[in-house]
Amino acid sequence: MPEEIIVHGMEWTIKELFVYPNEYIYWSIQIVMYPYMTGLVAGAFVLSSLYHVFGQKELKEIAQFSLVFSLALLPVAAMPLLLHLQQPTRAMEPLLTPHFTSAIAAFGIVFTTYALIVLSEIWFVYREYFVAQVHALKDQPGLSNAMTRMVYRVLTIGAYDVSADALRVDKKAATILAAIGIPVACFLHGYAGFIFGSVKANALWMSPLMPVIFIMSAVVSGIALCMFTYIVIMEWQAFWRRRRGSAEEASEIKGAEIETINKATRYLLGFLIAAISLEMLDLIFRGYTAMKSWDILRSVMYGKDFVNIFVLQYTLGNLVPFVLLILPGRTLKRTVLALLLVLFGVFMMRWNVVIGGQAFSLSFSGYMHYEIPIIPHSLETFKEGLFGALTVIATPFVLFWVINKFVPSLRRDVQGS
């Protein structure tokens, strides 16, 4: 009995009409997750920079959180790629032997640069706190205190100078890093768009607008996720403090600051409008020029993927939250609902680009339908299935929980420099 032959992509691809024999949905859910997570990283960083660089004071609260959250999101941007590779043990090769005509070859370099910027910015922002902790824990008894102190000692990297001069330098360094970080964050994500936009063989992807569309929607999703997580955590903490009923603490509770939320919402709406305008321009341009590929693109957009594109992405993911956010008398609950819809809308946009781009054959004479593996029965159907995607989504929250233990981004008494 010969071993069963597994052709990569065959398990989740359903072909219709004429499709070339070797065509399958090779880029599946993890490649949807990749630009989605990268976008969240970039967006979170841009939000934090609005305070650090442009001095948007109202955003101070959420900016600290966004910065640390973008660090938690960072490793997760690379995770989908690792889960997608057929040879994951060779994942370091793009760094060792980069072939620079390929857009992917730059990933390691851009990603590392960006990681260093985020890490050093956080270090400069929280160095004063690290030093304070080392001193505070000095004579505390117990092994766990000693261990924690050890971690903080490592985190200070031996820089204990907290004089006014030193802190001023810290602040300046953080601002400069945040400023450099903006173009790097945009580049990190813009080039994810370039990876798709430069594939000339793919009629849907091939567009110079792709990187710009990706950046805009990245900022939208990043702001939305930071706002959502921020609101949920703040409200959760407020809820627990109320339950404990400590009158002293209860009086300090402000919940998620409405001012912060209002300001962040305005930025969110601005970027959302830019993203939708560009996507519409792309769509109208394709229809108007009606190149050879338009027939099949039209049948995919207005036919097979109509619900995904026009109902789920544009209506439910863009229009509905837009209305929810601009209508007067906005409550926190309505904002949270709108933010969730925005996040869903951006996810659907990634889905419609990645999966939609493979929904038709290169022969323009047939279609491919993607059936996401739900219950995994092999490593491959786990990695490139629903549970693989959920693992990727869950990871940043776990990472944030750990990082936040040492870098308390949500405590108002710790604002760093």
Add this chain to the structure above:
Amino acid sequence: MTCSRRDFLKEAVGGTLASALPLSAFVFITTDEAKAAIEDSKVRWAFLVDTTKCVGCGLCVKACKTENEIPYDAAVTRTWVERYVITKDGETHIDSPMGGRDGYTTDLIRDEEIDPEEIDKAFFVPKLCNQCDNPACVQVCPVGATYQTNDGIVLVDRDWCIGCGYCIMACPYGVRFFHPEHKVADKCNFCYHRISKGMQPACVECCSFGARRIANLRDPDDPVTKIITTERVAVLKDEYGTKPHVFYIGLDANVR
């Protein structure tokens, strides 16, 4: 001699980096190899498909799968044969079950019966890698695992491919796939192991009708080159600018 902590760290990092550069990063080549790499090759491989001669027997697909060890029953293949049936209502019916491996022995196209009276024209089109002069797959490979030899053939290094699938996405012809066993990108290379030893590719050798032939474009006396240069031949999808090197006789406007 004094050495500050800063200097010590500087030197240490520099030293570590230098010693981390492994000897294997250098490749030692013989003078002959160096000459061959710099000089223009006397060979530029190309392929000629005469669609008017193809009968859709599928022997080429069988031979290719066997010769190149592509699992026989896997639904991926380095070469395939498409059947086109154009009916009087202007519809184009195309199929290629298992890449045409088992030959076209039935009138059914995707379980659809077509009345022979309704057929305007019908023909077969063999497909394989176009060994492009400007290959999109080579351009997008992030690690250089797929590369072009100086005689024009695009090859895949199975020990270096990371399996990202970017080359598969970049190829407008859909000739690339993941090898079911090696889990790396795979494609036709005109049977490079054979042609570089003076033999014919497996599909050419087994084609009883002369529908598939290989040419060396740099040899003006090559009979196949003569056909390509003096007769009317066409290529597939030249709008992508990849400069494909599989030439077709009798290519129809309906061919995708």
